[in-house]
């Protein structure tokens with residue numbers, strides 16, 4: 001399964017990847033605006049027009065202020081919550097790695113947006129024919145044997161592309177070789193069941209805006225206990241309701257018969 | 272049906288009509304300029320009041336249909352017979368409105384039918400979609416007898432009575448197949464239903480003269496599935512939903528709270544329509560319903576508190592933040608106040624008392640669903656959501672349409688029985 005490894009310590013914040021993503025995917029520019037944040041980042045957040053974003057974080061590293069750059073994009077989870085959530089399989093985890101979107105199936109219910117633990121899918125709010133949008137891991141390029149546009153554009157090799165196992169091993173290796181240069185955590189290796197985009201950093205991931213306390217179990221498992229008993233519930237209800245109605249209505253019938261024998265009509269019963 | 276001497280249209284109807292027109296215009300605007308033009312929804316809060324009000328609350332409040340139909344036809348509560356049709360009509364219209372609301376809320380409504388062939392049984396939303404389609408069909412079938420009676424379609428009524436069970440077997444079998452991908456399960460469900468139907472046709476099991484028992488059963492089954500699946504939707508967001516509401520038993524809480532709001536809804540609806548539709552509310556029946564409510568509410572409250580204690584979320588209850596306050600509001604208005612009120616026999620015996628003790632139960636449900644869908648959802652600090660005026664007007668417009676249609680149907684179809692026992696009603 002293909003994956004990406006993003007090393008924040010190698011990123012220089014040039015945003016070539018942000019531009020390359022727009023070029024490859026034909027995305028329009030953003031109307032930029034001021035907002036209260038830690039630095040020169042722009043725009044503030046992902047949107048239907050911006051599928052990847054370099055976040056600018058001015059942080060204290062070894063008692064010095066330093067820029068640390070994070071990259072936001074879809075994680076291409078191994079068991080994606082977005083795909084689990086989608087009622088019509090409009091989001092699909094491909095065996096090659098990328099999680100891709102099929103607009104011809106999508107209802108626009110936006111449950112995928114709610115479900116995604118990384119808040120990645122974006123919606124075209126101002127279109128009468130809106131789509132869900134997100135990074136595709138350049139599935140079209142990957143299918144053609146190329147690496148994603150952002151990885152290709154990166155001048156410092158902060159983004160590398162390859163097999164997931166190789167990259168996971170490479171990430172561990174980098175931490176091992178330079179234990180003081182990294183926090184000892186490969187973000188995405190185990191989060192929500194493991195993802196195909198993994199990150200390395202020299203500051204705690206929470207400071208780069210990554211959710212720090214995600215469960216290791218995939219989110220699929222959080223709904224299973226409610227989805228799996230469904231056939232048992234249907235069958236159970238089917239048996240119980242029928243049986244109860246049989247017993248109850250039989251008793252009412254018998255009562256009515258008794259009442260017919262002694263002539264004392266009641267108002268209550270409709271028949 | 273005897274008509275009352277009220278003026279037509281009344282002030283209320285004019286207001287409803289205006290709201291409906293405003294709502295429809297805004298909906299038209301939304302379909303040209305996109306959802307963002309009429310709503311404050313964002314990528315952080317993709318679900319807002321439309322989901323909380325139209326979908327979650329609307330469906331919960333439509334529970335009167337299956338609760339009353341079940342009570343009357345399955346559980347021997349035949350004395351409540353007079354309350355069945357209004358409850359079923361309310362539920363049917365409620366579901367139709369909810370579908371309209373849904374078509375406005377979802378971004379690509381022309382694809383909605385794709386849920387029928389692109390199956391994904393892992394998704395709670397898939398279950399929701401199927402329950403909506405199938406239960407609306409069931410409600411339509413349950414509503415039809417009133418139409419048959421009005422136009423004296425005795426022959427069709429008889430066909431309906433004998434054909435409906437087979438249709439239901441097909442629907443429930445198909446539903447099970449979609450939910451499990453297993454022919455075995457579908458077969459088991461069909462066999463169970465088939466056994467009951469055969470027992471009834473051979474007169475072994477008593478047969479309900481008005482409603483096929485299988486139809487009522489299907490209504491209860493689909494409703495239980497639907498109400499709980501709305502809770503299941505939120506199980507996938509342990510990272511976003513506040514600890515006060517995120518619980519593995521959310522589906523059960525949604526189902527139980529829908530059941531407990533049913534009698535309150537029936538009471539409010541019976542009393543409010545008394546004037547506008549011109550029938551007499553059955554006070555003694557409503558009082559009996561009122562007496563049940565505190566027990567249901569207490570059970571729900573107990574479960575909710577035990578759940579919060581069991582998950583160790585008690586400290587969060589006593590924090591001073593919007594979520595904790597909103598949790599208290601939900602519990603106080605929706606459970607504690609009505610429990611106290613309904614335990615007073617004097618309240619249970621007066622129309623006013625019944626009405627004003629039932630309203631908080633309904634408000635409590637609304638508040639709960641708002642909490643789960645909006646207040647309890649936490650995303651980035653800088654992202655906030657509050658409904659835009661046009662969101663509210665669209666919702667109000669849709670509800671107004673529903674109320675107008677309800678009045679028209681209730682006046683022109685044999686929905687309400689008069690209070691005096693006028694002999695057999697059949």
Ligand code: SF4
Pocket residue numbers: 073074075076077080081082083099115116117118119120121134
């Ligand atoms: S990061 Fe979100 S959108 Fe991307 S695959 Fe995972 S769940 Fe889906």
Ligand code: SF4
Pocket residue numbers: 085086087088089090091105106107108109110111112113132
């Ligand atoms: S918005 Fe589209 S892609 Fe997302 S869950 Fe709904 S149908 Fe699936």
Ligand code: SF4
Pocket residue numbers: 020021022024025051052073134135136137138148149150151
């Ligand atoms: S993988 Fe492709 S779509 Fe995703 S961020 Fe990189 S360039 Fe954009």
